[in-house]
Amino acid sequence: MRCLAMADYFVASGGSNTAPYDTWAKASTSLATALASATAAGDRIVIQYNAVPSGDAEVATDTTYTFAGNDVALISASNDGGSAFTPTVMGTANWIGNSTANRTVSFQGNLRAYIHGVTIRTAGTTPDDLQLANTDGAHQVWEDCYFWHGNKSSASRIVLGNQSANGQSFLHLKNCTFRFASTSQSLKQGKTRTIIEGGSIASAGSIPATLISIGSSSGYTMEFEGVDLSLITGTLVTSSSGNGALDVRFVNCKFGSGVTVMGAQTPANKSSARVYVYDCADGDEHYHFQYHDALGSLTVDTGIYANDGAQYDGTNRCSWKIVTAANCSYFTPFVSPWFDVYHSGTSAVTPSIEILRDGSTTAYQDDEVWGEFSFKGTSGSTQSSFVNDRKALTTSAANQTAGVGTSGWTGEAGSAWSGKLAPASTITPAEIGHIRGRVCVGEPSITVYVDPQTRLA
Amino acid sequence: MSIVSTVIEQYPQASGAIDVVERHTDHLGNQYMRMWTARKHDIQAMAAVHAAELEAQLAEQEIDEVLGDG
Numbered sequence: 001m002r003c004l005a006m007a008d009y010f011v012a013s014g015g016s017n018t019a020p021y022d023t024w025a026k027a028s029t030s031l032a033t034a035l036a037s038a039t040a041a042g043d044r045i046v047i048q049y050n051a052v053p054s055g056d057a058e059v060a061t062d063t064t065y066t067f068a069g070n071d072v073a074l075i076s077a078s079n080d081g082g083s084a085f086t087p088t089v090m091g092t093a094n095w096i097g098n099s100t101a102n103r104t105v106s107f108q109g110n111l112r113a114y115i116h117g118v119t120i121r122t123a124g125t126t127p128d129d130l131q132l133a134n135t136d137g138a139h140q141v142w143e144d145c146y147f148w149h150g151n152k153s154s155a156s157r158i159v160l161g162n163q164s165a166n167g168q169s170f171l172h173l174k175n176c177t178f179r180f181a182s183t184s185q186s187l188k189q190g191k192t193r194t195i196i197e198g199g200s201i202a203s204a205g206s207i208p209a210t211l212i213s214i215g216s217s218s219g220y221t222m223e224f225e226g227v228d229l230s231l232i233t234g235t236l237v238t239s240s241s242g243n244g245a246l247d248v249r250f251v252n253c254k255f256g257s258g259v260t261v262m263g264a265q266t267p268a269n270k271s272s273a274r275v276y277v278y279d280c281a282d283g284d285e286h287y288h289f290q291y292h293d294a295l296g297s298l299t300v301d302t303g304i305y306a307n308d309g310a311q312y313d314g315t316n317r318c319s320w321k322i323v324t325a326a327n328c329s330y331f332t333p334f335v336s337p338w339f340d341v342y343h344s345g346t347s348a349v350t351p352s353i354e355i356l357r358d359g360s361t362t363a364y365q366d367d368e369v370w371g372e373f374s375f376k377g378t379s380g381s382t383q384s385s386f387v388n389d390r391k392a393l394t395t396s397a398a399n400q401t402a403g404v405g406t407s408g409w410t411g412e413a414g415s416a417w418s419g420k421l422a423p424a425s426t427i428t429p430a431e432i433g434h435i436r437g438r439v440c441v442g443e444p445s446i447t448v449y450v451d452p453q454t455r456l457a
Numbered sequence: 458m459s460i461v462s463t464v465i466e467q468y469p470q471a472s473g474a475i476d477v478v479e480r481h482t483d484h485l486g487n488q489y490m491r492m493w494t495a496r497k498h499d500i501q502a503m504a505a506v507h508a509a510e511l512e513a514q515l516a517e518q519e520i521d522e523v524l525g526d527g
Contacts, residue, residue: 209510234510241518258498264481264489264511266518282496285472297478297492302471321468323478326488445480445488447466 008083009034012048024079029053031096032065039069049076049088049117056096059103062128067109076117087116089144095121102151104128110137119146127153132160133192136167143174150205154184161192163215174198179205186213186238189246193220200228209234210263214273218244225251230282235260240272248273253280265294268327287312296324296334296441301449304411306354306404309451319356320450322441330367330391330442340434341454349456352422353437354403356449358412363399364419367391368443371421373454376431387423390440458515459484460508465500479504481511
């Protein structure tokens with residue numbers, strides 16, 4: 001175990017501002033000074049939650065707070081006398097930043113830092129951002145914090161992570177609250193891996209029409225787990241606008257009624273954003289899975305399903321509904337996520353996927369919809385092999401094989417077509433393991449229902 | 458950039474909800490797809506709101522492309 005120095009540096013408006021600031025009585029009256037003093041791993045800056053120095057509660061200029069040591073903590077706490085304290089959140093009664101004037105407030109430093117219970121506040125009407133981890137190499141963990149972006153400019157943002165073209169950063173925001181002052185504001189993702197666990201959007205202030213915008217130097221990933229996003233009823237992820245190939249995952253979050261998960265993407269290809277959704281809904285429904293990219297969207301559909309198809313609750317069945325955008329093609333198709341079936345044998349099998357076209361009896365052709373399968377085809381290796389039933393590059397398109405028939409599906413309209421995606425010949429796994437299937441759709445602006453099971457015959 | 462047409466597709470679900478797909482087309486022929494789930498929403502009214510929002514977003518994107526910011 002590493003031995004940590006564990007020096008404490010206190011910050012309070014009532015301190016005597018006497019180095020080394022190791023008691024409440026000698027507390028620094030400047031957060032920046034205490035941050036600069038805390039250079040050893042394990043050091044803690046303890047700021048009195050209800051006695052933030054006036055120079056920090058109402059910063060006079062745009063202010064950057066910089067962590068000076070790795071594994072340093074900034075903790076909002078009560079003054080329990082001597083050097084005793086109890087972690088206590090600032091909430092909406094106290095803050096670092098400014099409550100009336102235009103100031104950018106930024107927390108930086110290319111180091112690992114932990115922040116607990118702090119409220120960061122901005123104000124004013126001309127654009128000033130609230131910035132977190134805006135340094136190349138920053139790693140910041142914020143817990144039980146309140147990001148009060150009170151700046152009313154529609155152009156200002158809560159900026160997540162480093163904004164430089166070649167930067168990288170990490171943000172972990174645990175049980176934090178995000179408050180905005182304009183419906184045009186958003187969380188602006190930079191060059192950062194962002195994890196947001198728990199927490200919510202404040203009902204006070206304004207509710208953004210779009211939650212996540214993608215900065216000019218953006219990319220990497222955002223993961224939302226257990227976040228209450230129910231107040232967002234517009235759009236969760238906006239267009240990339242050519243700024244970054246952002247991946248966003250929402251897991252076990254509460255969504256707003258009528259929310260659009262992902263807006264139309266520019267550029268209209270897979271260099272832009274994509275979004276996965278796992279078990280998120282605006283109500284008491286626990287079967288939702290979604291995948292979105294610029295070429296199309298995939299959602300769970302309970303209105304149309306194969307009679308022997310996938311079940312979402314042990315009783316009721318569902319399909320995956322793929323709706324393609326205008327931008328996919330035979331050469332650049334929409335590609336569904338994989339779904340697996342475990343196969344313990346090494347004899348020849350034929351994998352297949354049942355699909356349905358609703359509203360037309362015309363078969364989909366093998367340049368419009370096809371299946372792709374992977375299996376362990378090499379003895380003594382984990383490497384997978386791939387087969388598909390896509391039209392060959394030099395042949396004419398042909399109808400896909402008929403499936404179980406429309407009587408094998410429920411919920412389709414009067415006219416429909418049932419199809420089966422399967423490789424032309426059997427496959428012979430050389431190793432036990434997962435056989436994977438997925439559906440590719442090259443035809444723009446169509447809908448395909450998929451039974452998300454790889455069937456083996 | 459203006460939206461000149463909107464096509465709405467509706468997919469009823471077992472819960473009574475409706476999966477809605479809007480396909481908005483701008484005056485250049487570019488198509489923008491939007492997918493959401495309607496509960497008790499006025500789908501036509503929501504689509505009109507979304508079309509207006511899309512117009513604003515496209516205008517903002519044009520500005521961003523000039524300024525290089527998002």
